[in-house]
Each structure stands twice: as C-alpha cells, then as structure tokens.
Amino acid sequence: MIEGLPALYIFMLSAFTGYEVISRVPVILHTPLMSGSNFIHGIVVVGAMIVMGNAEGALELSIGFIAVAMAAGNAVGGYVATVRMLEMFHTSKPAQESAKGAK
Amino acid sequence: MSLLIEAVYFIAAAVFIIGLKQMSSPVTAHRGIVWAGIAMVVASVATFGAPQITLDIGSINLQLMLVAIIVGSAVAYVSAKRVAMTDMPQMIAMYNGMGGGAAAAIAAVELVKLSAGAESHGLTVQVLAVLGAVIGAVSFSGSAIAFAKLQGIMKKTLRLPLHQVINIGLFAAVCVFGYLVATGHPVSFDHVIIFFVLAIVLGVMVTLPIGGADMPVVISLFNALTGLAVAFEGFVLNNAAMIIAGTVVGSSGTLLTQLMAKAMNRPISNVLFSSFGSDGGAAAEEDIEGSMKEIQATDAAIMMAYGQKVIIVPGYGMAVAQAQHKLKELEDLLEARGVDVKYAIHPVAGRMPGHMNVLLAEAGVDYDKILDLDEINPEFPTADVALVIGANDVVNPVARSNPDSPIYGMPILDADRAQNTIVIKRGKGAGFSGIENHLFYADNTQMLYGDGQKAVAELIAGVKTL
DSSP states (O other): OOOSHHHHHHHHHHHHHHHHHHTTOOGGGHHHHHHHHHHHGGGHHHHHHHHHHTOOHHHHHHHHHHHHHHHHHHHHHHHHHHHHHHHHHHHHHHHHHHHHHHO | OHHHHHHHHHHHHHHHHHHHHHTTSTTTHHHHHHHHHHHHHHHHHHHTTOTTOOOOTTOHHHHHHHHHHHHHHHHHHHHHHHSOGGGHHHHHHHHHHHHHHHHHHHHHHHHHHHHTTOOOOOHHHHHHHHHHHHHHHHHHHHHHHHHHHHHTSSOSOOOOTTHHHHHHHHHHHHHHHHHHHHHOSSOOHHHHHHHHHHHHHHHHHHHTTOOGGGHHHHHHHHHHHHHHHHHHHHHHHTOHHHHHHHHHHHHHHHHHHHHHHHHTTOOHHHHHHSOTTTTOHHHHHSOOOSOOOBOOHHHHHHHHHTOSEEEEEEOHHHHHHTOHHHHHHHHHHHHHTTOEEEEEEOTTOTTSTTHHHHHHHHHTOOTTSEEEHHHHGGGGGGOSEEEEESOOGGGOTHHHHOTTSTTTTOOOOOGGGSSEEEEEESSSOOOTTOOOOGGGGSTTEEEEESOHHHHHHHHHHHHHHO
C-alpha cells in the first residue's frame, strides 16, 4: 500500500523527473514528444482494466467498458501517431544523404 | 504472483521514463517510443493477473474487457494510421481526451461503488478520486472541443455574454459538488451524477472561447492534465506505474506548455481567460502605410531563380494546402541552379511546435536546412527572397514595433528584413489573431495570391521555363 509521505515522495520525485527529462528537447521534436507523452499516460489502461475487473452490475460494467475502450484508444492511437511521426525523421535523413551522394 | 506483477509495473514505469528521455533526441527517439510501447503491452498483459482482480475465464467482466480493448484499439489504430500528417494535432487531442475520459471513468466507477455502499478507503483516497475525476473530465470534454475546432467541425469561437462569470460559477459549482462527493459518507449517487455533468460542461465552456491559434498550448495543457488525472487515479487504485507515468507526463507536459506559451508571448492565463483580439482593437484601427502589391508567379520565379539565397517561411497555410511536397520540388529546382535554400520555422508555426518540421520531414526536406528562429533571423538581411507561405502572425513586424498590439513582444521571423518578400496567401484577410499584418504593406513585399499548393506549382513551372 502506497500512502502518506511515501506517496508524496513518489509524486514529487516523478514530477522533477518529468521536468528534467524534457528540459533539453529541440523544437523539432516537440510535436512527437507531446504525442509520445500522450501515449505514456495511456498506462491508464491498466487502471481501467482493474476497475473493469471489479465492476458489479450493469452501470459499473458500462462505465468500466467505456474506461477500458477509451484507455486502449489512448495507448494505441498515441503509439501509432508517435511512431508515424518519428519514422519520417528516421527515414528522411539517409534518403537525403544518398540523394546528395548521387549528385 | 503479486510481487511479480508489482515488479512488472515498476519496470514499466522506469522504461517509460527512459523512453521519454530517448524521445528527446532525434537519434534515439524511435527506439524510445518502441521501448515504451513494449513496456505498455507487458504492463497491460500482466494486469490480467493482478491481485486486485480475480477473473474467471468466461466471466462477463473479462469478456467485456477484451471486447473493449479490441474495439478501442482497433478504432484508434485505424484512425491513427489513416490520418494525414497535417491533421495530427487534432488526433493527439482526441487520443488525449480518451485518456482523460478513461481516468474520469475510473473515478466514476469507484464513486458509484461508494454510493452503492462499498467501504470507503478513507478521505484521502476519496479526495484524490474526485480530483482525478474533475481533471480527467475537463481534459476529456475540452479535448473533444479542441478536436472539433481543429477538424473544422466547429468553426466559430463561441463567446457567451459574461462567459468568464459563467465559467467561474460553473467552477464553483464543481467545487461544491466535488466537496460533497469527496466527503460524502455515504456518497450520494445524485451528487456523483451532477458532479460529472458539471465537470464535463466546464471543460466545454473553458475551451469554447479559445481561438485556433492558441490550440497547441491548450492541447499541451490538457495533455499534462490527463497525466495528472491518471496519477491521481493511480493513487486511488494503488498502482505505482500509473502514479509515476502520470506524474512524469503531468510535469513534462506542464513544461512543454510553458515553452509554447513563452514562444507565443502569451501567458497561459491569457490563453485560457481572454481571447485574441478582445484587447487588440486599438492596434487594428491604426493607419497602415503603403498598399498590398500583387506579383505574378512567373516574376516571382525569376526573382528566386536568379537570387543567391532564398528563405522559405512556412505556416499553417502550407499545412492546409498540403504544399510541403511542392516546396521540396521547388527547393530542388532552385538548388540545381545554385541558389541557397533554407527554411525558417517559428516555434509556434502551424498548430503545434514542431508541426512544420514534421511536415517538411514528410516531404523529404533535409533537416539541416530547417532552422529555428534564433539561427535564421540574422540571415534574413542577406537573403534575396523570403518566401512566406501560409504564415501570418509569426512574421508580423508590429510584434517588434507597436506596444499596443496584442502580439507585441512575441519573437517573430524577420522576413521583412529580406531584400524582397513574397507572400503566398489565399486572400486579403487578417491572420488567426485578426491583426492586420504590416509586412504585407511594406515596400519590398509582394503578394502572390492563391492556394498554397497551386501557387508553388506555378512557381515551379516558372523556374522550369527559365
């Protein structure tokens, strides 16, 4: 069980970590990075699954269903969008260099 | 078993942080997202065996869960694969809204359970559930509005009379019902319903008056908020992976939001609580010297082809017109003639920081040629032609000269300092901010009217005939 001060410590240290990790990012990567962090909070799918697993009755089951579906959408959509963006950076560079070499 | 699951969550959280770190460099970015993706899959699969839930094979919970995962994933996968790069910002808004909605829904189930007489885990847990619920619900409905606006479903920025007063009232009402729900013992089911409806309406009302130009900041803010909501629900569910990943996204998202707001010279409070133009009446009325001069594509092509150096300044108009591939073609033609071609990117050009970089990369532009504001501004005076395509406010010199202007002090690209400036523009209207652009009236500026893609195609044809 995480509660009380340890919970606060986790919260504080994670907050500083997030701040540090991002602080030196080139502008060129801002959109993919926002998309990437958007994917990472897709971890909410884990929570949605736990809640769904414990749901009782039609109302709880329906809300749980919505939670899981949306969380899965967050994770999958965030991942695919980020990869698509990053792949363009990934592939454009060598293509450019070979094009230059050909000239 | 329980320890193994906990270990998986712990490792997943660590990998998320490492992945995020790798995503902050172009060289390792791709690896970073793939690692994070693997961690996500492992954490999700492990959750089937989590000690908090006991799932019988064939139970309705498990069946519905699997259906939900498949439906949610499939819809998101197909939409993310199909969407054009230009429309990425609103898709990010949508996926982000889904995450916020999921966090709010988790809280909803917990609170409904409490209202049905389940045992409370204490005041702290109840308060955190409510906080996560508000933030998640606001992020959900706000992102939905942001999506609708960027997608063009909702064109006008709606401002009710006394909009801010209504919002403050709504916020107060959310606080009251949040308090009732958080301290309820037992929780009233009706209060929970009213609380969620109010929170969702609040998200809509906060986002409605915000103009398109401010959307990147807003989406980034909602992204950070969703992270926070996920972290709070992580506390409620006692899940370390959610707490750590959510908080990391919350803080990094806040920083990203600040960076964007700073680049636009707009404090976040301004973005949220006042709309562009509402305080800029004075600037719009002043006299502008000079007049707009039209140029033909063939003349513009000659100017560029016989120049030494051309700087291209793309904006959202380029994205709308999908002109990036034509620009690349133009660049290749000019370079073949020995012209030095560079791209100048304003930090907030397009709908998100880096949006233009993504589009140009898609077209195959070498990213050494894509320069930031600080790098390129000293080069404008030596450029023969600055070609502005679909950009407006980010090249408006009033940001330097007129203290009364709402965009005064915003760093701009000095396109007006080039020898000649050619502006490709669809019509004569003002930019997103509604502010007249003095650049268009300057002596060395000439306007090339037309759709971005068509205009660049004409330029290409012009250069080819030379």
